[in-house]
Amino acid sequence: MNEAQLVKECIKGNEQCRTMLYNQYSKVLYGIALRYTSGQEDAKDVLQEAFISIFNHLHQFNGTGSLQAWMSRIVINQALKLYQVNKKAFPVENYEDYQEQISDISITDSDKLSYNVLLGFIRELPDGYRMVFNLCEIEGYSYDEVSGILHCSNATCRSQLFKAKNALRKKVVEFTKKESLL
Amino acid sequence: MKTYQDIGELYKDKFENFAPEVPAEWWNDIQTRIVTHQSNQLLYWVGGAAALCTMALCVWLGLSDIKPAVSHAAPASLTDTAASYMADNIISPEELFAEPAAAIHSPSEPVAAPATGTKTMECKSETMAITVIPESDSRPTPPANNTVSTQNNSAPEHPVANQNTGITPSTRTKAAAKSIFSNDTTIYSGDTVTLYVYNATHILWSTGQTGNTIKVSPSYTEQYDVSFVNEKNTDTTISIQVHCVEPVKIYVPDAFTPNGDGLNDVFEIKASQVPATYSITITNASSQKLFSTNNITTSWDGTFYGQDLPHGVYYYHISYTDNLNKTHHLKGDILLIRQ
Numbered sequence: 001m002n003e004a005q006l007v008k009e010c011i012k013g014n015e016q017c018r019t020m021l022y023n024q025y026s027k028v029l030y031g032i033a034l035r036y037t038s039g040q041e042d043a044k045d046v047l048q049e050a051f052i053s054i055f056n057h058l059h060q061f062n063g064t065g066s067l068q069a070w071m072s073r074i075v076i077n078q079a080l081k082l083y084q085v086n087k088k089a090f091p092v093e094n095y096e097d098y099q100e101q102i103s104d105i106s107i108t109d110s111d112k113l114s115y116n117v118l119l120g121f122i123r124e125l126p127d128g129y130r131m132v133f134n135l136c137e138i139e140g141y142s143y144d145e146v147s148g149i150l151h152c153s154n155a156t157c158r159s160q161l162f163k164a165k166n167a168l169r170k171k172v173v174e175f176t177k178k179e180s181l182l
Numbered sequence: 183m184k185t186y187q188d189i190g191e192l193y194k195d196k197f198e199n200f201a202p203e204v205p206a207e208w209w210n211d212i213q214t215r216i217v218t219h220q221s222n223q224l225l226y227w228v229g230g231a232a233a234l235c236t237m238a239l240c241v242w243l244g245l246s247d248i249k250p251a252v253s254h255a256a257p258a259s260l261t262d263t264a265a266s267y268m269a270d271n272i273i274s275p276e277e278l279f280a281e282p283a284a285a286i287h288s289p290s291e292p293v294a295a296p297a298t299g300t301k302t303m304e305c306k307s308e309t310m311a312i313t314v315i316p317e318s319d320s321r322p323t324p325p326a327n328n329t330v331s332t333q334n335n336s337a338p339e340h341p342v343a344n345q346n347t348g349i350t351p352s353t354r355t356k357a358a359a360k361s362i363f364s365n366d367t368t369i370y371s372g373d374t375v376t377l378y379v380y381n382a383t384h385i386l387w388s389t390g391q392t393g394n395t396i397k398v399s400p401s402y403t404e405q406y407d408v409s410f411v412n413e414k415n416t417d418t419t420i421s422i423q424v425h426c427v428e429p430v431k432i433y434v435p436d437a438f439t440p441n442g443d444g445l446n447d448v449f450e451i452k453a454s455q456v457p458a459t460y461s462i463t464i465t466n467a468s469s470q471k472l473f474s475t476n477n478i479t480t481s482w483d484g485t486f487y488g489q490d491l492p493h494g495v496y497y498y499h500i501s502y503t504d505n506l507n508k509t510h511h512l513k514g515d516i517l518l519i520r521q
Contacts (some may be wrong), residue, residue: 018213019469022209023468023469023470026208026209027204027468028201030201030202030204031201034200034202035197035200044205044208048211048212048215051212052212052215052216056216106186106187107189107192108184109184109185109195113192113196115197115200115202118192122193137190137193140194165189168189168193169189172189172192
């Protein structure tokens, strides 16, 4: 059964096909949900709400893009919804202030830098930083797009991203130093 | 090992194929909350059709009901009242018909011919025959119909009619409702069941109680006798059997060690008695089906397609029907231990 047929069956309400579709994509989508949230409970909520939304709106998927991209967007939107609910004041700072703080130290990938470790660093970030970092760096949206999504100015978006990246870099560097000493 | 200048790049590369295991039970929560559009549409259609049918039925019933109500019920009630009036010797039948008849019938409806002498006589005998009824206090109140309401409305205007309050003509004319009582029943031993006798008087249970209902919770199959006066005013005694069955008890172990030492080598479900139907499915954390059977004596040895599965937590879902035809679901996890 190809993907289009699977989608059709899911729309019809075929339980087996829904389970198949879920099994096929749940892990990747859970990965996204984990990146956008600060804890497993939130990630669970986001994933569940997203899947309910996916299955309830599957008939609206027009088939032009990839199904995974469409589903990923739903997960991200769900996470953003949660973020908007929990949103604290989005601090506005100048991007220029942080330009010089960007460190030039390069980071070498190692087995020690596991998903769990890296994920932990992302989760420790303030909510706003995490959103911007995910959207800009991992999803690859432009500043304009992200500022539109997060309802903030382009400059705020940049400053948030740099602060996020600095914070992450600091965490990763400290971690690798500690690991190499051990 | 790749060296990154940009932390974003590192994350992008790392998380591109990030697909962690999702706890298996989450899917069940999601499944229950998905709406199937088509089945909804079907439901609407079915619902709509049912509503239409009901309306049609109501209209039909209403039509067929109204006519007899006008031609039979009203005169019956009138003559009925007439009979009691006559018995009281207060007013003449002619006087009596004048007012309620006007109250009951709408101007457009021709009033059914007022009761003749013979009709009054018939009704008199009818009244005589059913004088025993009002004694039964357990009889459900009959639904109000046109005759009753109009009669009640006219009651305050008619001083004599007040005497009839509580015994509305329609209840009188209707034959007394048939006595009903509990059928034989089956329960889990120790559970409580309510036995009843309605539309009867002088009720006496073998337990010594005299109410319409009694609550019993026998441990073993037991018979309860009850004597009462039924709707035909005759003494009756019936027996109600309450059968007791033991509930099926299912024992599910929480761990097993398939190492061939003869102790807990298989995941085995034990039951106090063989359930009417039984099925078990064992899945791993990603909801992959590893084992299933409908036979309670077939146990799982911790393999999948002949391959030993690793140490870890697996999930079971058992459904069974007990001897009262009730379906039960058991869900939980089992630990497969490998040293």
